[in-house]
Amino acid sequence: MATVRGAEPAKRRTGARTPVGSTSLAAVAQVAEVSEATVSRVLNRKYGVSAATRQAVEDALKQVGYERPLDNRLVLMLTPNLKNPIFAQQAERVENELNPYGLKSIICPVYPGTPRERDYVESLVDAGVAAIVFLSSSNTLRDADHRVVQLIESRGIPYVSINGGFPESDAPVVSTDxxxxxxxxxxxxxxxxxxxxxxxxxxxxxxxxxxxxxxxxxxxxxxxxxxxxxxxxxxxxxxxxxxxxxxxxxxxxxxxxxxxxxxxxxxxxxxxxxxxxxxxxxxxxxxxxxxxxxxxxxxxxxxxxxPTERIAENVGRILTALIGHREVNSEEILIDPELRLRGSTAPVRR
The missing domain is CATH 3.40.50.2300 (Response regulator)
Structure with missing residues (x-):
């Protein structure tokens, strides 16, 4: 059973609107009161755009009904390691949820909260990264260096955290309870x-x-x-x-x-x-x-x-909504675990 602290998240929509063409690009620029080049930089998540200007363009994109295409885009998954089978299993199930939308996953084992984590992000954001998943990475560490979040947000890249969120962020979180x-x-x-x-x-x-x-x-x-x-x-x-x-x-x-x-x-x-x-x-x-x-x-x-499969379902729904420029609820979603009985437990010996 999934528990959401707050309102229900946005429902999945499988259809995508027609991407903006040159005429619509001009319309977005007019609504946002910026140049078409600035709109293009925001769409391609380039440096050199202030937070206020980026937000104005994002608002204009919503007003004209634009949704970013989901094809041929990369999703970066940051995880502590793949030696632990649970991380590999969770990454595989998230990837399976994203594949039908044309999204391709890059799985990066990192030591959470270290320069290596930031290096992965910095080296890949210009390669067409559509979104990032923190799979029990620095999002699980309360006192870690969270500058990677500042980098991601400065580029307007959506992200989702699994098993704990960043205290300074209201980005979506999906966790086991x-x-x-x-x-x-x-x-x-x-x-x-x-x-x-x-x-x-x-x-x-x-x-x-x-x-x-x-x-x-x-x-x-x-x-x-x-x-x-x-x-x-x-x-x-x-x-x-x-x-x-x-x-x-x-x-x-x-x-x-x-x-x-x-x-x-x-x-x-x-x-x-x-x-x-x-x-x-x-x-x-x-x-x-x-x-x-x-x-x-x-x-x-x-x-x-x-419940890795249910976590993956929620992460996939949220990511495709964020990439498609649709609103999602930012409250943490808690998924109920379940007991698997085997042979390592027995009545106490009197």
């Missing part, structure tokens, strides 16, 4: 009789990680479990981070673990093994993402699944 994900995982373990439940959380000031911590503490308090803050261990979203965090929690006597990624959950498997414990006989573990191949882990990992 991380609060709900924590509630689902805690509820499942609690129903199995677990009361000492720990959370393997991501780094501080990471938007999805912070949201899952909030959801975890809320879910624990709802069930009358106090002092749950002591059962939160924050590390990186990878195998080593999960192993280190789980080792500390297991030493503190937890019987159930909620991991913030499937990689962290597999790290918890290793921590349990090295501690002489069995999964799920001694400790139950819930992952997050639903990465491929989880059925083949030992035991198969119970996980909270990110």
């Amino acid at each position: 991380d609060w709900r994900a924590a509630e689902i995982a805690v509820g499942h373990l609690h129903d199995l009789g677990h009361r000492r439940i720990g959370l393997l959380a991501g780094p501080v000031d990471n938007v999805p990680a912070d949201r899952r911590v909030e959801g975890f503490l809320r879910a624990m308090a709802k069930r009358g479990i106090e002092d749950a803050e002591a059962l939160v261990s924050r590390q990186h979203f990878n195998f080593e981070g999960g192993q280190q965090a789980a080792s500390a929690l297991l030493a503190d006597g937890v019987t159930g673990i909620v991991a913030s990624s499937d990689e962290m959950a597999l790290g918890a498997y290793r921590a349990a093994e090295r501690g002489g414990l069995s999964v799920p006989a001694d400790v139950s573990i819930v992952g997050y993402d639903d990465s491929p191949m989880l059925d083949f882990t030992a035991p198969p990992l119970t996980t909270v699944r990110q």
